[in-house]
Amino acid sequence: MTTPSNDTERHDALVADIRSRFGDRLLDVDRSFGDCALIVDRAAVHDVLAYLKNERRFNLLMDIVGVDCMDLATYRERFELSYNLYSVPDDLRVRVEIAVPELEMDVPTATDLWKSANWAEREAFEMFGFNFVGHPCQKRLLTHHEFKGHPLRKDYPIMGGQWCTSTSDLMDELKESN
Amino acid sequence: MGIDQTLLPATKDEAGIITTRLDEVVKWGRKNSLWPLPFGTACCAIEFMGVVSSKFDISRFGAELVRFSPRQADLILVAGTINYKLAPVLKRIYDQMAEPKYVISMGACACSGGFYDNYATVQGIDQIIPVDVFIPGCPPRPEAILHAILKMQERIQKEPVTTQARPRRHEVVDKFKDN
Amino acid sequence: MSDKIDIKEFVPRAGETKPLYRSADFDHDVDPARDDFNEGLTLPDINTEPMYVNIGPTHPATHGTFRIYAKLDGETVEKAGVDIGYLHRGFEKIVETKQYGQVIPYTDRLNYCSGLTNNVAYCKAMERMMGLEVTPRTIAIRVIIMEIQRIMDHMICCGAAIVDIGALTNFWYFFNAREKLNDCLEALTGARLTYSYTRIGGLAWDLPAGWRDSLKAALKDVPPAIADVRGLVQKNRIFQDRTRGVGMINTEDAISYGWTGPCLRATGADLDLRKVRPYYGYETLDFDIPVGANGDAYDRVMVRIAEMEESLKIIRQMIDRVPDGPINVDDKRVTLPEKHKVHTSMESLINHFKLVIEGVQPPAGRIYDATETPNGELGFYIISDGSGHPYRIKVRPPCFYLMNTLKFLVEGGMVADIVAVLSGLNIIAGELDR
Numbered sequence: 001m002t003t004p005s006n007d008t009e010r011h012d013a014l015v016a017d018i019r020s021r022f023g024d025r026l027l028d029v030d031r032s033f034g035d036c037a038l039i040v041d042r043a044a045v046h047d048v049l050a051y052l053k054n055e056r057r058f059n060l061l062m063d064i065v066g067v068d069c070m071d072l073a074t075y076r077e078r079f080e081l082s083y084n085l086y087s088v089p090d091d092l093r094v095r096v097e098i099a100v101p102e103l104e105m106d107v108p109t110a111t112d113l114w115k116s117a118n119w120a121e122r123e124a125f126e127m128f129g130f131n132f133v134g135h136p137c138q139k140r141l142l143t144h145h146e147f148k149g150h151p152l153r154k155d156y157p158i159m160g161g162q163w164c165t166s167t168s169d170l171m172d173e174l175k176e177s178n
Numbered sequence: 179m180g181i182d183q184t185l186l187p188a189t190k191d192e193a194g195i196i197t198t199r200l201d202e203v204v205k206w207g208r209k210n211s212l213w214p215l216p217f218g219t220a221c222c223a224i225e226f227m228g229v230v231s232s233k234f235d236i237s238r239f240g241a242e243l244v245r246f247s248p249r250q251a252d253l254i255l256v257a258g259t260i261n262y263k264l265a266p267v268l269k270r271i272y273d274q275m276a277e278p279k280y281v282i283s284m285g286a287c288a289c290s291g292g293f294y295d296n297y298a299t300v301q302g303i304d305q306i307i308p309v310d311v312f313i314p315g316c317p318p319r320p321e322a323i324l325h326a327i328l329k330m331q332e333r334i335q336k337e338p339v340t341t342q343a344r345p346r347r348h349e350v351v352d353k354f355k356d357n
Numbered sequence: 358m359s360d361k362i363d364i365k366e367f368v369p370r371a372g373e374t375k376p377l378y379r380s381a382d383f384d385h386d387v388d389p390a391r392d393d394f395n396e397g398l399t400l401p402d403i404n405t406e407p408m409y410v411n412i413g414p415t416h417p418a419t420h421g422t423f424r425i426y427a428k429l430d431g432e433t434v435e436k437a438g439v440d441i442g443y444l445h446r447g448f449e450k451i452v453e454t455k456q457y458g459q460v461i462p463y464t465d466r467l468n469y470c471s472g473l474t475n476n477v478a479y480c481k482a483m484e485r486m487m488g489l490e491v492t493p494r495t496i497a498i499r500v501i502i503m504e505i506q507r508i509m510d511h512m513i514c515c516g517a518a519i520v521d522i523g524a525l526t527n528f529w530y531f532f533n534a535r536e537k538l539n540d541c542l543e544a545l546t547g548a549r550l551t552y553s554y555t556r557i558g559g560l561a562w563d564l565p566a567g568w569r570d571s572l573k574a575a576l577k578d579v580p581p582a583i584a585d586v587r588g589l590v591q592k593n594r595i596f597q598d599r600t601r602g603v604g605m606i607n608t609e610d611a612i613s614y615g616w617t618g619p620c621l622r623a624t625g626a627d628l629d630l631r632k633v634r635p636y637y638g639y640e641t642l643d644f645d646i647p648v649g650a651n652g653d654a655y656d657r658v659m660v661r662i663a664e665m666e667e668s669l670k671i672i673r674q675m676i677d678r679v680p681d682g683p684i685n686v687d688d689k690r691v692t693l694p695e696k697h698k699v700h701t702s703m704e705s706l707i708n709h710f711k712l713v714i715e716g717v718q719p720p721a722g723r724i725y726d727a728t729e730t731p732n733g734e735l736g737f738y739i740i741s742d743g744s745g746h747p748y749r750i751k752v753r754p755p756c757f758y759l760m761n762t763l764k765f766l767v768e769g770g771m772v773a774d775i776v777a778v779l780s781g782l783n784i785i786a787g788e789l790d791r
Binding site for chain 3: 217218219220221223224225227228231232233246258259261263264267271287293294295296297298299316317319320
Binding site for chain 3: 032068119127158173
C-alpha cells in the first residue's frame with residue numbers, strides 16, 4: 001500500500017523523466033496542493049500522453065477538463081485543456097495541461113490511447129469548442145442538436161437557454177466506422 | 179372510501195338503490211382510479227418510488243397502477259428537472275395521452291426550474307404543457323405527493339365531465355409549432 | 358403430424374386473419390431446440406431488413422433519462438447509439454455564480470441515490486485545498502453516513518436491476534430496509550433524499566440524542582433483506598440465464614473505458630480508493646473488497662450485494678468508536694463563530710459577516726480530489742482564483758464512463774439484454790449529465 005507521503009518523490013522522478021525526454025516541450029510544472037500537473041506544449045501533447053500511457057502505465061484516463069481562462073489573472077492562452085491520468089498499477093495521479101488559443105482550437109484526439117476519451121472529448125467540444133482532430137464522432141453530447149454556442153465559455157450568458165423543437169435520430173452513431 | 183355524498187342512499191331503508199347524476203358517477207370513478215404516468219427524470223423520481231412502495235402506499239388513493247405508456251394513463255406526474263433537450267419529448271408524450279388527462283408537476287425543478295436557473299433547464303413545465311397541481315419541495319415529501327393526488331381528485335370532482343365543456347386551463351405557449 | 362413445420366403456418370399472410378398460435382393443431386412434440394427444427398424451412402415472408410428501435414428517453418427500464426437507438430437484426434442488436442444529456446442541468450455553469458458553501462446542495466443532486474457521499478466528496482476536496490484537518494468526530498460520522506449511503510444506493514441499484522429482469526419482490530425487500538435507514542438519515546439531517554449535511558470543515562450539526570441506537574435498530578433489518586434477496590436471486594435459473602455472460606467486459610478494456618467502482622471490481626480488479634489510497638481512517642477498519650470474476654451483469658449485481666455486507670461491517674465498527682469532541686474545525690476561514698460571540702464581540706461579528714457575504718475563500722490554484730462513492734470514483738476538479746466563487750468546478754462522474762461503454766456492451770447481444778446490462782451499471786442521470 002502506498003502512502004501519500006512518497007507521492008512527492010515519485011512525482012519528482014516522473015517530472016525529471018518527462019523533462020529529460022521532452023526537454024523544453026515541458027513548459028512548466030504545477031505542484032500545488034500535492035497534485036502534479038505537467039504543462040506541456042500543445043504540439044507535443046499526444047506524444048506526452050502516449051508516453052505516459054505506454055511507458056509509465058497511466059492506464060486510466062479519469063477526465064478531460066476544459067477551462068476558459070478568460071477571467072483568470074494569469075493564463076497562457078484563453079483556453080486550457082487538462083487530462084487527468086491515473087496509474088492503476090502504480091497508484092499515482094498526474095495531470096497534463098495544455099494551453100489552447102481561441103483562434104486555433106485544434107487538439108489531437110486521445111481516443112486512440114484511451115477509449116474513455118471518446119465522450120470526454122465530445123463534452124469538451126460542446127462546452128468550449130475544442131476541435132479534436134481525429135475524433136470518430138465529434139458532436140454534441142449533453143446539449144441538444146439545435147443548440148448553438150458553447151455554454152461553459154465565460155462569455156456565454158448563464159440564462160442563454162435555447163428551445164429545442166425536435167429530437168434527433170442517432171443514425172450517425174450507427175455507422176460502421178464508429 | 180371517498181364515495182361522494184350524492185352517491186350514498188339517504189337512509190338505510192333505501193339500500194340497494196342509488197340515485198345520482200351520471201356525470202357524478204363518471205367523475206367519481208375517474209378520480210378514484212387515476213392511472214399515473216411517472217415522467218420521472220431526476221431525484222423526485224426516487225421519491226416517487228418511495229411513494230409507490232409499501233410505507234406510503236399510493237394505492238390507498240387509487241392511483242397505484244403506474245403506466246409507462248401515455249396511451250394508458252390519464253395523469254402525468256412530471257417528477258424532476260425538464261431541460262431543453264427533454265422538452266419536446268414531454269410535449270409529445272402529453273399530446274399522446276387521451277382525454278381526460280391531468281398533469282401534476284412534482285418538485286421545484288418541474289414547477290419553476292428550481293435552483294437551476296441557467297441555460298439548460300426549462301424554467302417551469304407550464305411553459306410547455308398545462309399543469310393542474312404544483313407540488314413544491316426539493317424533492318417534495320411523500321405526504322406532499324399524496325396531498326397532490328387528493329387535490330387532483332377534488333379538481334376532477336368539480337370540473338365538468340366532458341372535454342368540450344371543460345374550460346381550457348390556460349393558453350400554453352406554443353413552442354413546438356413545427357412538430 | 359409430420360416432423361416438418363411449415364413456417365407459413367406461423368406467419369400471418371397479408372389479408373388473412375390467421376392466428377399466430379393455434380393450440381388445437383400445434384405440434385407439441387416438436388422441440389425448437391432440436392437440430393432439425395429449422396430444416397427445410399423457407400423464410401420468404403420474413404422481413405430481413407434491419408429494424409431500428411428507439412428506447413427512451415423515458416423508458417421505464419432506463420431509470421433515468423437517456424436514449425438508446427438500436428439497429429436490430431431479428432432480435433440481435435447489430436449497432437447501438439446512446440444519447441445522453443436529457444438531464445443536463447448546467448451544474449458546472451451555475452456553481453460558478455455561487456459561493457463555495459452554496460455548492461453543497463448542488464452536489465446532493467448529482468448522484469441523488471447517495472447525496473451524502475457527494476457532500477463528503479466535495480467537502481473533502483475543499484478541505485484539502487484549504488489545508489484543513491477535520492476533527493476525529495466528524496471523520497467518524499462521515500464514514501458512517503457514507504457507508505449508510507453506500508448500502509442505500511446499492512439497494513436501489515440492485516432492487517431496480519432485478520425488477521427489470523422481472524423479479525419484483527426483491528424491490529420491496531430492499532425498499533423496506535431502505536426506508537428504515539432513510540428514517541435514520543431523516544432524523545439526522547431533516548431531509549429524505551437531498552441531505553446537504555456536511556459543511557466545509559465539518560458538519561451542519563451534531564448527532565441527535567439516541568441516534569446511534571436507532572441506527573443500530575435500523576441496521577438489523579438490512580441483513581435479512583440481503584439474505585432474502587440472495588435467496589431469491591443467487592441460484593435462480595431465470596436470473597442466471599438473463600445475466601450470466603451478458604454484457605461481459607475484461608479488466609483491461611474496463612480500465613481503458615475509464616471504469617471505476619463496483620463495475621470495475623466485477624471484472625476482477627480490486628481497485629478501491631478506500632484500500633488503495635485510504636482516507637478518513639479506512640486503513641484502520643476491517644473490511645474486504647468483493648471482486649467478481651467475469652465482469653458480466655450477474656457479477657455487477659452480486660458485487661454490490663456483497664459490498665452492502667462489507668459496509669455493514671464498517672458501520673458496526675465505527676458506530677461505537679465515534680469520539681467526543683467538536684464537529685467543526687476551529688478555523689475562522691470556514692467556520693461561523695458561535696452565536697453568542699457574534700452578539701458580544703466585534704471581531705466575531707465581522708468574521709460572521711465576512712463569511713456570509715463573501716463566503717469561503719480558498720487559495721488560488723487547482724486541485725483534483727477523488728472519493729470512492731457507491732458508483733466508483735467521484736472526482737472534483739476545482740479551480741480557484743482566490744475569490745469567494747469557484748472559477749470552475751468539473752465533476753468526474755463515475756457513470757459517465759460506464760455509459761460511454763454501454764453501446765459496446767450491448768452490440769452483438771439480444772435486445773432484451775440491453776435492460777439487463779443497463780440496470781447493472783447503475784446509471785444515475787443526475788451525475789451522468791450534471
